[in-house]
Amino acid sequence: MNRRDLLKMAGGGSVLAAVSGREQKAQAQAAKAANGMPVPKIKDIKVIETEPQGVRLSVVKITTDQDGLYGFGCATFTQRADLVTPAVEKYLKPFLMGKTTDKIEDIWQSCYDSSYWKNGPVLNCAISGVDQALWDIKGRMAGMPVYDLVGGKCREAADCYSHASGEDFPQLLDSARKIMAQGFRHVRVQVGVPGMAAYGSGRGNKEVKALHSGPVFESEPYMKRALKMFEVVRKELGDEVELLHDVHERVQPHQAVQFAKDLEKFNLFFLEDVLSPEDIAYFRQIRQQCTTPLAMGELFNSPHEWMPLISERLIDYIRVHVSQAGGFTPCRKIAILGEMYGVRTAWHGPGDVSPVGHCANVTLDVVSYNFGIQEYSAFNDRAREVFHYCPVMKDGYLYPNDTPGWGIELDEKAAAKYPFGTGEQGERKNLNGGWGEVRRRDGQVIKQ
Numbered sequence: 001m002n003r004r005d006l007l008k009m010a011g012g013g014s015v016l017a018a019v020s021g022r023e024q025k026a027q028a029q030a031a032k033a034a035n036g037m038p039v040p041k042i043k044d045i046k047v048i049e050t051e052p053q054g055v056r057l058s059v060v061k062i063t064t065d066q067d068g069l070y071g072f073g074c075a076t077f078t079q080r081a082d083l084v085t086p087a088v089e090k091y092l093k094p095f096l097m098g099k100t101t102d103k104i105e106d107i108w109q110s111c112y113d114s115s116y117w118k119n120g121p122v123l124n125c126a127i128s129g130v131d132q133a134l135w136d137i138k139g140r141m142a143g144m145p146v147y148d149l150v151g152g153k154c155r156e157a158a159d160c161y162s163h164a165s166g167e168d169f170p171q172l173l174d175s176a177r178k179i180m181a182q183g184f185r186h187v188r189v190q191v192g193v194p195g196m197a198a199y200g201s202g203r204g205n206k207e208v209k210a211l212h213s214g215p216v217f218e219s220e221p222y223m224k225r226a227l228k229m230f231e232v233v234r235k236e237l238g239d240e241v242e243l244l245h246d247v248h249e250r251v252q253p254h255q256a257v258q259f260a261k262d263l264e265k266f267n268l269f270f271l272e273d274v275l276s277p278e279d280i281a282y283f284r285q286i287r288q289q290c291t292t293p294l295a296m297g298e299l300f301n302s303p304h305e306w307m308p309l310i311s312e313r314l315i316d317y318i319r320v321h322v323s324q325a326g327g328f329t330p331c332r333k334i335a336i337l338g339e340m341y342g343v344r345t346a347w348h349g350p351g352d353v354s355p356v357g358h359c360a361n362v363t364l365d366v367v368s369y370n371f372g373i374q375e376y377s378a379f380n381d382r383a384r385e386v387f388h389y390c391p392v393m394k395d396g397y398l399y400p401n402d403t404p405g406w407g408i409e410l411d412e413k414a415a416a417k418y419p420f421g422t423g424e425q426g427e428r429k430n431l432n433g434g435w436g437e438v439r440r441r442d443g444q445v446i447k448q
């Protein structure tokens with residue numbers, strides 16, 4: 001049996017089929033390791049761009065000098081996707097060509113330092129693609145899933161939350177009930193604010209008078225509406241379901257303090273991004289005044305942002321977007337740092353993470369003692385056509401693949417069927433995948 005057959009066997013079939021062949025495979029791999037496999041060298045690095053699900057995904061593929069040995073890593077930064085490819089192919093590729101694939105920590109540190117200026121989203125995502133691809137390669141070489149390389153699972157699967165939303169309360173309740181019927185024990189709830197461009201929900205057809213013609217958002221009506229929503233949701237869905245809510249940094253710091261206090265009585269699982277990264281010092285005030293659990297971090301790029309929040313125990317859940325922080329290597333360190341301070345993980349997991357990135361997320365989930373919750377977004381048929389062996393969701397639990405590396409394969413021909421722009425409409429398409437703007441009534445642009 002050659003290496004390609006071995007990998008095919010390891011990656012093929014359902015999760016259950018792979019389990020049955022595992023012992024045999026492990027023995028074959030151990031024999032190979034004993035034979036002294038030479039350390040692979042990096043032969044090629046490229047970015048595969050694809051949009052099977054309406055969001056621009058960037059995946060790095062590293063090919064080695066050993067036949068059939070390669071790896072994939074998520075480098076997705078959907079709002080500036082075209083910038084990631086040159087960051088990888090014009091800068092990291094020449095830096096890494098011919099280097100061996102074994103020294104992941106060394107490669108991460110040297111890539112991080114090679115731009116001199118660092119900690120920006122484009123460069124971090126580029127490094128993440130390389131970093132995750134190297135973990136994938138190491139797992140494929142060892143015949144082990146990445147979770148085994150870093151010590152093994154301490155839970156079987158990751159408890160997930162899913163997004164419920166609606167223009168109004170009945171729509172939201174309907175959406176939440178559907179999610180609960182699928183087995184989810186945790187639901188994020190977002191409701192529209194009539195006439196306004198609220199985050200994560202429709203807006204209804206009420207007119208709001210404004211000094212401009214674009215989408216309008218005001219924080220006061222939003223907060224009143226959100227408090228009413230929790231009253232309705234608790235009354236209709238009961239006390240047992242765990243509720244989450246994302247402010248998406250849309251209120252002023254003093255409002256955030258009051259809002260977190262007002263929400264205390266509804267016993268949220270967590271309140272997310274109640275402050276923007278620029279205002280994180282206000283977490284100290286919120287902490288002093290209420291017990292609402294706080295989650296933050298999807299916009300973070302730098303240790304300067306997460307270090308104080310973790311080391312001063314100012315948040316309960318760290319929600320870093322794994323590619324944005326530089327990949328699996330730094331995020332494993334963030335998880336361990338959090339464990340020391342009692343801060344749990346809730347890695348960002350919406351549609352703008354590729355299925356490869358979701359594999360990295362769920363791997364961190366099952367190996368980290370201080371795992372809190374995983375955000376989940378479903379993979380549609382097109383995504384499964386491009387990415388084979390996506391992690392499996394069952395009864396609200398996400399399962400990592402138990403095949404070598406991330407256990408995922410990317411079909412490049414299928415990926416090419418869905419170039420960037422596929423499925424996008426209107427403003428998003430015109431902005432090359434970027435976001436438009438939302439303004440207050442008076443015309444002031446807001447963070448969103």
Ligand code: CO
Pocket residue numbers: 246248272273298
């Ligand atoms: Co969020």
